[in-house]
Amino acid sequence: GYIIGNYTSTLGSEVHYVCQEGFFSGPEDTVSTCTALGTWESPKLYCQEIDCGSPPEVQHAVLEWNRSSSLGSVAHYACQEGFESPGGKITSVCTKEGTWRESASTCAEIMTEISDVLVFNNTCVRWKINPGRMNARIVYVISIKGQRLDPTESVHKEIVNLTTDSRTPEVCLDLYQGANYTVSISAAPPRRSVPAFIWFQTAGSLISLGRNTHLLEDDILEDDGIFNISIFNETCLKLKRTSMKVGSEQTYQQFKVLGQRWYLNNFYHATSFNFTTREQV
Template sequence: MCICNYGFVGNGRTQCIDKNECQLGDSVVCGNHTSCHNTLGGFYCVCLEGYRATNHNKTFIPNDGTFCADIDECEVSGRCRRGGRCVNTQGSFECYCMAGYLPENGPEPFHPTRDATSCTEIDCGTPPEVPNGYILGNYTSRLGSQVHYACKEGFFSGPDNIVSSCTAPGTWEPPKLKCQEISCGRPPAVQHAILVGNPNSVLGSEAHYVCQEGFESPGGRIASVCTEKGTWTDTTVACTEIITEINNASVFNNTCVRWQINAGRMNPKIVYVINIKGQRLDSVESDHTETVTFTTDSGTPEVCLDLYPGTNYTVNISTAPPRRSTPATIGFWTAVKQTIDNISIFNETCLKWRSMKTADTQEMYLFRIQGQRWYQKEFAQEMIFNVTTSSQTPEVCLDLRPGTNYSISIQALSSEFPVVISLTTQITEPPLPEIDFSTMQGGILPRLRLKKAKEDNGPISSYQVLVLPLALQSTFSCESVEAASFFSNTSDADGYVAAELLGKHVTDDALEISIGDRLYYGKYYNAPLKASSDYCIVLRITSEWNKVRRCSCALWAQVKGSSLTLQQMAGVGLGSVVAVIILAFLSFFAV
């Protein structure tokens, strides 16, 4: 099967595009004082100026409770220049003059980058500047004072004097420090990749690469950065060879062949080599041997071949170098005559076709139907029946199951060979969740039992536990996707998702979930319920397949009154320690 990687949306076969996680807004996705940045297959958050992440990284993803806290700018000495005293504020800082200094050219408090105010005394003045350098630490400009210099990021210095002193005439000694720019030279070569453009070699420069034809980088963008050591960083993403998987080859219209491919994240134009070997049923004419090339960028290529009727053919499908492939071989007979033409599907489960028999002549059609499901290996449906009609445009509707791939063979009694078509039925709503409804009052919160749903109408993709205000019970729509995570809501007036488990992580054994246990289930936080509030707990089962999404919901519990105290939560946790460990383990894999 083909599915998109995490962070991408699409059908997983012909299209996987990046999901823009930042489209909901910076504060919704990342929290206060942040900016959200979308990336290929994911996103990251950056704190605004004056704030830093609590995980001490420049970027973060707020799935572990990380948020942006105020930076104490006053931890950096010299913020307020000579004679100034720094006072930290939310997101910034203010400056006041120390004892022995007076503000000049403006009032207090002041900000050194916005205001003209400064704290002055009679001194040597501002030390001289060094091109591409800066002053280390604090300093005074009184007689005998010294300032120390260092080079800015991206520059380095030799063994020159880095000190300047305030002299008796009231001037600073000229500093001898000379800062030279760092150069990393030519970027390194990356196997099976080509360097894009002509990047600079200064500190912070990035060299970008693209994979050669027949290769791709599943890990994302390939880049190398010039570091302060004068060297390029190693590339962690490699170009891997694209091996085109050719499968599900089938014959239609007697002489036409179609197949499916998995050629990597993109489907460029691919040159196919089709080797044809045919053995005639009679000895009048020679056997048929031929090689055909065929180019297309379709994920389900098909081609009609110039074949002899009444011949046993073996067709081998592969790709032309340099692209490698897993070839597919299919064998079939070309019928001498065929009375079924222009077969089509309507109303999802009905077929119609054109009969080449003369009018008012009855024809019997034999149907052989086989159904399979990729998500349910034990499922198998097989039907065989006859239909007799004199219509030249026959129609028949089939009793097919939802969410199933079918192979349908139709053979007319007057034809030597059948016509085989593929049909896929859409999924329908999953079965209603099997739950034990309960009503809780007086601060007792429910421990809910989650039972695995049957995949009768399609694959189960996820189970979600929704916490809604009791007033929304009568207006809640199961198909609604409005409910967000607990942290993304400014209030709980619209409810939130308290837990999410992927269908593949839910076993046949029933699991228990304690509402408000402060654990993460998937990317959602199971927050404690507010005191003296009434809630309804809803279990939603979601089925997704072929770009179709269906949901079923059931009311799991009603909670009236205050939430659990910390002591009660501890008691509940000890009483269900085994279930908590199992659900935490599943949540880890879901993330």
């Protein structure tokens, strides 16, 4: 401690003591008086170093601290993965009251916003994310569900993971041709996002022949020609081929015909056949 204020050394004079910065005293007598013996009474001041103890916890943050808890000590906090501090750095400071002054900033969960999902090159998907921490690598979970219009075909289900720090991620998928797809995109834990969905049909869709009857276009073997398919006499199909290979013999493989009765949701009629011809019609 040290003396504060002015004083004299005559009988009855008093001096006052206080603790140095970083120390504190209890409610003891901090005054010393000059006695008739020409001596000063000993003050009962007892100064102790300020100790704030352990810093407080901050939810969703990791404490970075050098274990010093004296006056002016600073504790720093780093937000856990998937969280950030919108208010800037988070710190606590040891005060002269022997307590930590907590920061007003907190760790808030990062919600990854996925938007503007689009399909390109038939089987590739691209999307955008909201601005956030720079260079943050995000793991995306891409859930795929596809079904060809032919109900006898199997359902395509697959989960694809993509890790990237791009603001416009993209991925090319191995998809069935001529199938309807639902693709959902979300951020993997510990990050969170509202899943984004896109619905699309890959190239090579079924050709409608009317009356709930369809023909798989991709199952016609290509020969650099143009095809026009029609139905006649209710149960007959006509394939008109305009080809650069006039008069060439052509094999058509795996014609698949699918029929459904409009009043029976679960009844399907499916048949397939091959044939070889030189005819253009």
